[in-house]
Amino acid sequence: MQSDRLTSNNTRVIQEQLSNSSDFQTHDLTAGNRHFRLYYLNTMIEYAIVQEHIIRPLLVHTDVDIREAVSVLHASETELLTDAITAVIEGKTVVQIEGETTLYIYGTALNKERSINVPVNERVLRGSNEALIENLETNLNLMRKLIATPDLVVKYYHLGRRSNTKIAILYLNSIVNEQIVQELDRRMNSIDIDYVEAPGFIQELVEEKSFSLFPQMLVTERPDRVRSYLMDGKVAILTSGSPDSLILPVSFWAFFQSPDDYQINWLLGSTFRILRVFCFIIAISLPGAYVAMVTFDPRILPFEIALTLQSSMQFIAFPAVLEAISMLLILEILREATIRLPSPIGQTIGVVGGIVIGTVVVQSNLVSNTMVVVVAFTGLASFIIPSYEMSSAARLLPYPFIFMSAILGLIGLEFAYLFVLAHLSRLHMMGVPYFYSGLNAGSIRDTLFRAPLWRLKTRAKESLTRNKVRIRNPRGWEK
Incomplete structure (x- = not known):
C-alpha cells in the first residue's frame, strides 16, 4: 500500500x-x-x-x-x-x-527536423553546400565530421529558467586561449533570464559594448566557415533551435571576408576584399559627401560636374539633406517590403516599386537625378558586404554622416570619420582589440587583403592563440 x-x-x-x-x-x-x-x-x-x-x-x-x-x-x-x-x-x-x-x-525522444540543405544567407560559388540546421546534435555531428580530432572540445550550457535552452561551446583545446574560454564561461554562467532566443540574445548578453552599431560577434550558417575559425583559435557557440553559429573573438575585418576568397587566386581574392572595404566606406559616407559638396563646397568639384549638379538641382524645392534622408528611407522601406512579403511578390514589389518611385520623384522635381544615383549606389555598396550584421550597420551609419555634413560641410564629414575610427579603436571583445589588431604587420596579410596561402604561416594575432604556427612547410616540393 x-x-x-x-x-x-x-x-x-x-x-x-x-x-x-x-x-x-x-x-x-x-x-x-x-x-x-x-x-x-x-x-x-x-x-x-x-x-x-x-x-x-x-x-x-x-x-x-x-x-x-x-x-x-x-x-x-x-x-x-x-x-x-x-x-x-x-x-x-x-x-x-x-x-x-x-x-x-x-531516451525515447521523437526527432523531427528538416534535412541539411544549402546555405541560404551565405551562398558562395565554391565550397561546401551544407548548412547548419535547428537541431543541435545534428550540427555537432557536422562539426565532428569536419574536425576529426580529439582536440575538439564541446561544453554544454543550459540558459533560461523556463526555456532551458541547450547551448554548446566549441573550441580546439591546444590552440584556443584559455583566458578567453574562462571569460566566456564566466559570462555565460552569469546570465539569468527566463528564456533565450538565440543567437541574438546571447550576442547582446555576452558582448561588451551593447550600444555599438558594429557587430562584435560573427554570425554564420556554414559549418566549413565555423571550422576555419576554430582552426584559427576562436570559439564557436551553437544553440538548440537556431541554424546559426556565433564566432568570437573576431575583428572588424572578419566581416569582409568570404569563403570564396580562399578558393580563388589570391590576387582576385585580395581585389574583392579591398573592393568590399571600399564599398563599406562608400556606403556610409557617399550621401554625406554629396550633401557637403552641394551645400557648402561645390567649388572643389570640376567645373563640368558642378554645372551638371546645378542643372539637376535647378528646380528642386527640398534642400540636399532632406533629399538624401528621404531617399535613404524610401530605399529601406522597399528593402523591408521585399523581405517581409512572399518571394515572388517581394521581388516584383522591389523592382517595380524602385522604378516607379524613382521615376515619379524625379519627374515631380522632389529629388534630383544625381541624388537618385547616389542613393542607388549607396544601397548597392552596402549589399556587397558578406555579413548581414555589418551590412545593417552600413545602412544606418549614413545618417550621422549626412547630419554632420549638413552642419559643417566636408569638415563635418571628417569629424564623422574620426568619431567612427575612435569608436572602432575603443572596441574590445574578450580583451581582444576589435579594429587595429588587423592592421599590424602580422595580421594585415589576411585582413585588408588576402596574401598567398603559403605566406599565411601564422594564425591571426587577434585570436591570442597558444599555437601560433599554422603552416610549417607549405611548398616542400620546391628545392
Missing part, C-alpha cells in the same frame, strides 16, 4: 509540475511479480522505441534486472523527481518499479 501511495504521489507531483498538461500520460504494466509505471509526454516520444525497447523487454524478461532487460542507448537513473520531470519534458520516458525509489530514465 505504501509503494502504491508513493507511485500515485509521484504521478500527482509530475502532473502538477507539468501544469496538468493533457499530453502527459502514465502507463501501468505487470510482468511476473513486478509492477511498472511509465511516465511520458505522448507528443514528445517515439512510440516504436517505447514499445520495442522498453515495454516488450519488460514483459518478456520478467526475472531479469531492468538494467539488463531494457536496451536503450541513452539510459540513466535518479531518485529526484525534479530530474524525472526534466527528462519527461525533454521527450524521455521515466520508468518506476513498485517498491523502489529509483527512477529509470530512457
Whole structure:
C-alpha cells in the first residue's frame, strides 16, 4: 500500500509540475511479480522505441534486472523527481518499479527536423553546400565530421529558467586561449533570464559594448566557415533551435571576408576584399559627401560636374539633406517590403516599386537625378558586404554622416570619420582589440587583403592563440 501511495504521489507531483498538461500520460504494466509505471509526454516520444525497447523487454524478461532487460542507448537513473520531470519534458520516458525509489530514465525522444540543405544567407560559388540546421546534435555531428580530432572540445550550457535552452561551446583545446574560454564561461554562467532566443540574445548578453552599431560577434550558417575559425583559435557557440553559429573573438575585418576568397587566386581574392572595404566606406559616407559638396563646397568639384549638379538641382524645392534622408528611407522601406512579403511578390514589389518611385520623384522635381544615383549606389555598396550584421550597420551609419555634413560641410564629414575610427579603436571583445589588431604587420596579410596561402604561416594575432604556427612547410616540393 505504501509503494502504491508513493507511485500515485509521484504521478500527482509530475502532473502538477507539468501544469496538468493533457499530453502527459502514465502507463501501468505487470510482468511476473513486478509492477511498472511509465511516465511520458505522448507528443514528445517515439512510440516504436517505447514499445520495442522498453515495454516488450519488460514483459518478456520478467526475472531479469531492468538494467539488463531494457536496451536503450541513452539510459540513466535518479531518485529526484525534479530530474524525472526534466527528462519527461525533454521527450524521455521515466520508468518506476513498485517498491523502489529509483527512477529509470530512457531516451525515447521523437526527432523531427528538416534535412541539411544549402546555405541560404551565405551562398558562395565554391565550397561546401551544407548548412547548419535547428537541431543541435545534428550540427555537432557536422562539426565532428569536419574536425576529426580529439582536440575538439564541446561544453554544454543550459540558459533560461523556463526555456532551458541547450547551448554548446566549441573550441580546439591546444590552440584556443584559455583566458578567453574562462571569460566566456564566466559570462555565460552569469546570465539569468527566463528564456533565450538565440543567437541574438546571447550576442547582446555576452558582448561588451551593447550600444555599438558594429557587430562584435560573427554570425554564420556554414559549418566549413565555423571550422576555419576554430582552426584559427576562436570559439564557436551553437544553440538548440537556431541554424546559426556565433564566432568570437573576431575583428572588424572578419566581416569582409568570404569563403570564396580562399578558393580563388589570391590576387582576385585580395581585389574583392579591398573592393568590399571600399564599398563599406562608400556606403556610409557617399550621401554625406554629396550633401557637403552641394551645400557648402561645390567649388572643389570640376567645373563640368558642378554645372551638371546645378542643372539637376535647378528646380528642386527640398534642400540636399532632406533629399538624401528621404531617399535613404524610401530605399529601406522597399528593402523591408521585399523581405517581409512572399518571394515572388517581394521581388516584383522591389523592382517595380524602385522604378516607379524613382521615376515619379524625379519627374515631380522632389529629388534630383544625381541624388537618385547616389542613393542607388549607396544601397548597392552596402549589399556587397558578406555579413548581414555589418551590412545593417552600413545602412544606418549614413545618417550621422549626412547630419554632420549638413552642419559643417566636408569638415563635418571628417569629424564623422574620426568619431567612427575612435569608436572602432575603443572596441574590445574578450580583451581582444576589435579594429587595429588587423592592421599590424602580422595580421594585415589576411585582413585588408588576402596574401598567398603559403605566406599565411601564422594564425591571426587577434585570436591570442597558444599555437601560433599554422603552416610549417607549405611548398616542400620546391628545392
